[in-house]
Amino acid sequence: MEKMLARGSGSSAARPRPRAVLMSVVAGVAVVAATVAVASRASAGTTLGSAATEKGRYFGAAVAANKLSDGTYVGILNREFNMVTPENEMKWDATEPSQNQFNYTNADRIVTHAQTNGMRVRGHALAWHSQQPGWAQNLSGTALRSAMVNHVTQVATHYKGKIYAWDVVNEAFADGGTGARRDSNLQRTGNDWIEVAFRTARAADPGAKLCYNDYNTDGQNAKSNAVYAMVQDFKARGVPIDCVGFQSHFNSASPVPSDYQANLQRFANLGVDVQITELDIEGSGSAQADNYGRVVRACLAVSRCTGITVWGIRDSDSWRASGTPLLFDGSGNKKPAYTAALDALNAGGGTPPPTTTPPTTTPPTTTPPTTTPPTTPPPGGGCTASLTLNQWQGGFTTNVRVTVGANPVNGWAVTLTLPGGATITNTWSAQPSGTAGTVTFRNVSYNGQLSAGATAEFGFQGVGTGPSGTATCSAS
Numbered sequence: 152m153e154k155m156l157a158r159g160s161g162s163s164a165a166r167p168r169p170r171a172v173l174m175s176v177v178a179g180v181a182v183v184a185a186t187v188a189v190a191s192r193a194s195a196g197t198t199l200g201s202a203a204t205e206k207g208r209y210f211g212a213a214v215a216a217n218k219l220s221d222g223t224y225v226g227i228l229n230r231e232f233n234m235v236t237p238e239n240e241m242k243w244d245a246t247e248p249s250q251n252q253f254n255y256t257n258a259d260r261i262v263t264h265a266q267t268n269g270m271r272v273r274g275h276a277l278a279w280h281s282q283q284p285g286w287a288q289n290l291s292g293t294a295l296r297s298a299m300v301n302h303v304t305q306v307a308t309h310y311k312g313k314i315y316a317w318d319v320v321n322e323a324f325a326d327g328g329t330g331a332r333r334d335s336n337l338q339r340t341g342n343d344w345i346e347v348a349f350r351t352a353r354a355a356d357p358g359a360k361l362c363y364n365d366y367n368t369d370g371q372n373a374k375s376n377a378v379y380a381m382v383q384d385f386k387a388r389g390v391p392i393d394c395v396g397f398q399s400h401f402n403s404a405s406p407v408p409s410d411y412q413a414n415l416q417r418f419a420n421l422g423v424d425v426q427i428t429e430l431d432i433e434g435s436g437s438a439q440a441d442n443y444g445r446v447v448r449a450c451l452a453v454s455r456c457t458g459i460t461v462w463g464i465r466d467s468d469s470w471r472a473s474g475t476p477l478l479f480d481g482s483g484n485k486k487p488a489y490t491a492a493l494d495a496l497n498a499g500g501g502t503p504p505p506t507t508t509p510p511t512t513t514p515p516t517t518t519p520p521t522t523t524p525p526t527t528p529p530p531g532g533g534c535t536a537s538l539t540l541n542q543w544q545g546g547f548t549t550n551v552r553v554t555v556g557a558n559p560v561n562g563w564a565v566t567l568t569l570p571g572g573a574t575i576t577n578t579w580s581a582q583p584s585g586t587a588g589t590v591t592f593r594n595v596s597y598n599g600q601l602s603a604g605a606t607a608e609f610g611f612q613g614v615g616t617g618p619s620g621t622a623t624c625s626a627s
């Protein structure tokens with residue numbers, strides 16, 4: 152108020168001029184009105200993130216690691232958004248440029264930025280036909296299937312506990328009216344590649360919501376019907392899936408569908424969360440603003456629509472920059488579309504915010520641990536090993552927990568026998584003696600020295616039937 156008076160009263164501040172007095176009175180009325188409003192309903196959010204939070208949702212943006220040094224960009228990101236999706240940095244070509252050589256540098260920068268600034272992270276994307284590294288593009292059959300399982304396991308394990316939701320599989324259905332799967336090297340490994348990816352992701356990070364994500368599925372059509380049937384089937388058979396992402400890239404050729412909300416709702420009715428994951432709407436002015444308002448209202452009207460992510464921050468950051476599809480202009484100014492989105496978030500009504508049910512932490516198809524992990528260290532030194540098996544048609548992942556007894560150890564070895572026909576394709580955090588039959592897994596350099604009662608975990612995956620039952624553990 153003092154600033155307003157100073158600006159409005161020119162050189163004479165001692166005695167307010169009539170206009171300044173009027174402003175004081177108007178401001179006083181505004182304060183009273185605001186107080187009444189606060190008393191009757193939740194206060195309006197002043198940013199996209201805070202307004203969405205008041206509706207029990209998040210508002211996110213796709214973020215590029217190389218823009219985190221741009222002050223304007225980071226200023227808007229930190230002020231407005233409370234969820235981030237790495238735009239390219241978690242994709243297969245970025246995280247595993249050579250087979251089994253992982254590079255998390257740029258993705259880690261985004262995750263660290265998010266954590267430091269109180270934002271959550273949507274992981275994007277574990278298995279996708281596009282943006283594969285060259286070595287994966289050249290694989291097929293069992294080799295590609297194993298590489299995919301390894302990739303999902305390694306990346307989801309690296310980010311375990313840090314990801315709100317993973318786009319486990321992206322864009323696996325074809326466009327057009329067939330409702331068929333998209334042809335790709337992954338699809339040619341067998342129709343079950345999607346459920347294998349989901350089961351593998353669940354085994355690696357049981358706390359992350361697992362999503363299927365696609366475009367041109369925003370309204371009811373042959374493609375979204377096919378995704379719907381897949382989700383329905385996964386739910387019926389206990390394949391772990393928690394959410395469906397609707398990319399929502401809109402333009403004049405692909406406008407916001409009239410049945411957008413109804414389509415979100417029918418998926419939600421299958422028992423999954425729905426999310427708007429890559430929103431951008433080409434255009435400008437009030438037409439663009441109206442469309443953004445419609446999208447936000449559709450999400451708010453569906454109680455299991457847990458949040459909205461826009462695919463970039465400023466128009467100049469967009470993959471479709473020429474279509475000026477985002478909420479901030481190239482200089483970082485708020486566009487009418489921003490105001491429409493914020494106003495829609497702040498408007499009354501809508502259904503109650505979604506319940507924040509955590510994903511089921513036990514994969515429905517996971518065999519429970521064959522030995523109960525000891526709650527107290529085994530007496531008299533040594534170690535014990537417990538196995539958790541995640542089995543699917545044709546393949547498995549086994550996680551092993553080593554627990555040290557009453558004396559510290561310098562190393563450990565776990566021996567188990569694989570059923571006939573089973574072959575290990577990949578091991579992490581241990582060194583195996585072989586790939587079939589009776590195999591001994593020894594500690595690697597960083598997890599051999601353990602204090603009394605401490606635990607270490609390692610795992611392996613393979614084709615065929617995985618081992619269950621007990622494993623012997625010996626300490627040195």
Ligand code: G2I
Pocket residue numbers: 238239281282321366398429470
């Ligand atoms: O295509 C829009 C999106 C559709 N849904 C899945 C998203 O992952 C996808 O994102 C876009 C990124 O926004 C682009 O930034 O995916 C494109 C690739 O499919 C990304 O473009 C690529 C360029 O094609 C590359 O030349 C470039 O090296 O971005 C790379 C990194 O800047």
